[in-house]
Amino acid sequence: MTAARLHDVSETELLQRLFPLFEGTTGRAQVLLGPGDDAAVLAAPSGSVVLTTDSMVRGRDWHEHWSSPEEVGHKVVVQNLADIAAMGAVPTGLLVALAADPATEVDWALALAGGIASAAAEAGAPVLGGDLSSAGEGSVVVGITAIGDLGGRPAVRRDGARPGDLVAVLGTLGHSGGGLQLLLDGRGRTHLDPPLDAGADEDAVAVDLLCRAHRRTAGVPWRAGAEAAAAGATAMIDLSDGLVRDLGRVATASGVRVDLDPEALQEAAAGPLTRALGPQEALRQVLSGGEEHSLLATFAPDEVPEGWRVVGRCAPGPAQVLLEGQVPEVIGWDHFAG
Amino acid sequence: MTAARLHDVSETELLQRLFPLFEGTTGRAQVLLGPGDDAAVLAAPSGSVVLTTDSMVRGRDWHEHWSSPEEVGHKVVVQNLADIAAMGAVPTGLLVALAADPATEVDWALALAGGIASAAAEAGAPVLGGDLSSAGEGSVVVGITAIGDLGGRPAVRRDGARPGDLVAVLGTLGHSGGGLQLLLDGRGRTHLDPPLDAGADEDAVAVDLLCRAHRRTAGVPWRAGAEAAAAGATAMIDLSDGLVRDLGRVATASGVRVDLDPEALQEAAAGPLTRALGPQEALRQVLSGGEEHSLLATFAPDEVPEGWRVVGRCAPGPAQVLLEGQVPEVIGWDHFAG
Secondary structure (H helix, E strand, C coil): CCCCEHHHCCHHHHHHHHHHHHHHHHCCCCEEECECECCEEEECCCCEEEEEEEEEEECCCECCCCCCHHHHHHHHHHHHHHHHHCCCCEEEEEEEEEEECCCCEHHHHHHHHHHHHHHHHHHCCCEEEEEEEECCCCCEEEEEEEEEECCCCCCCCCCCCCCCCEEEEECCCCHHHHHHHHHHCCCCCCCCCCCCCCCCCHHHHHHHHHHHHHHCCCCCCCCHHHHHHHCCCCEEEECCCCHHHHHHHHHHHHCEEEEECHHHHHHHHCCHHHHHHCHHHHHHHHHHCCCCCCEEEEECCCCCCCCCEEEEEEEECCCEEEECCECCCCCCCCCCCC | CCCCEHHHCCHHHHHHHHHHHHHHHHCCCCEEECECECCEEEECCCCEEEEEEEEEEECCCECCCCCCHHHHHHHHHHHHHHHHHCCCCEEEEEEEEEEECCCCEHHHHHHHHHHHHHHHHHHCCCEEEEEEEECCCCCEEEEEEEEEECCCCCCCCCCCCCCCCEEEEECCCCHHHHHHHHHHCCCCCCCCCCCCCCCCCHHHHHHHHHHHHHHCCCCCCCCHHHHHHHHCCCEEEECCCCHHHHHHHHHHHHCEEEEECHHHHHHHHCCHHHHHHCHHHHHHHHHHCCCCCCEEEEECCCCCCCCCEEEEEEEECCCEEEECCECCCCCCCCCCCC
């Protein structure tokens, strides 16, 4: 008996199986009208909404032998919610667009939806609606739009960092990039590998942690961005393309120089990254590993919230990011050249 | 010399060429923060937002030899804005997600963006942000999220039609489906065909009109849905899957029977549809042609706004759509079986 594929079920039938997965999230008060009509209606009591969209593509943004559909669904939501958090907003809702080869297994699509629903539920961000399209052979594109609310505060942009501000990070650095490197090297652990034994050695635990960080991406607590804004963050960004590259965007937008703190970066590179990859590659991942979706923000020196790790300090321009007085060499990332 | 492709230019360079295309729309007052940061901020002064998402896929939702990239971009925006209008809202903004094979020509992508920008400008719906992803060989997926505002009115849902209400349509019926049929039959006109001569005969004019309706989809005036809501529409839907199928959704949600008016449908089938396809196929397209993106709504008999064509009347259930007492046979459409 072969597994049912999308072309074996009607769109109506598929929707009837998808909707219940999202029901746990749609009862929230901000949902004035949930899925099922031409469009959804979401409350925006503070008078504005924050909006972002980000997609993942099979074979480009995930490797089907490495990541489970639940992991992909969870990750694509987390990377969208990180953009909402980075403006200082809390998430209020999501839209989902799936374009998939009709030969895609129904169970794969339902598991993807399950991963989306679990991340949505964790963040209190109901799935308000979506779209199903058929796509060419082998093609699967999952697009998310995330909506957030600023609670009446102004958005925290990239251009507000001032000389003297400290640069701080909430969350890990380089873990996702480290996990990707391990998978690329053939030393990684995929969703198909059995869970580690209780007695697994520390090396195996480190490899497992990094690979899970790449495949599923925990993200930061869903209120963390809003709390940083309330604490006085002067600029904020989601770490999607690596510390140096994303911090460079803040430096450029704000017209400040940033001096990274070598000790703080060494500290971030210690632990699982160094254990799994050695100290040199660990530091490279801390500086340039992508898809971490930790938050980076700048604060006045006495306003850095608890739990944030200071990694540098802003100084008068010209706009650049320096490590021990040098521009650090980093790996780049370009979607089309990639 | 060969045309530049997406993999020949950096993402930064591509964005620098895309942003100016959308600049004409982003100056509007509701845009509190436009593209370029982690997320955009849109005003929602009436305290809620209407949200929908809809995608088009190369080879499924358009045929590359039939439709120009401008036409595709225009159409994907129109079909999203029709969902906003069908709730009784006016459009306030758009997000764009493009997942494309890196071998896609840069000029094709820029022309697609131009089509998106032109529809956005017509509707006063600024492009607030977007996402670029690379996709597999031959794959191009354009996803739009549209945002709208109800101006303090409740949303017009599908479930409000009452016995005695008249069913009315704003816009054409069956033109897009008729154009698609002509193209499928090899009798259609594509974007590559030269404009018609001033002296072209009426048959050629009819074929041209229908094919353009399929390729570009004019849509309804961008305030029409909100005006229908203000005039007292009791239920409303965007005609995306054909009159009988979409009206059936209203009938089911509202628990009413709808008796279609044969004369009104004959009238809709007359003119270019009958000229290009003959009377039988013309009527079939009026009943079941998809992607028309006209509005269908129900009104109390004395509240049908000017410009709307009455095509039927609601009666006490059971919920079904009847033509001369029979359930009309229609062609179906399913995204994955399709």
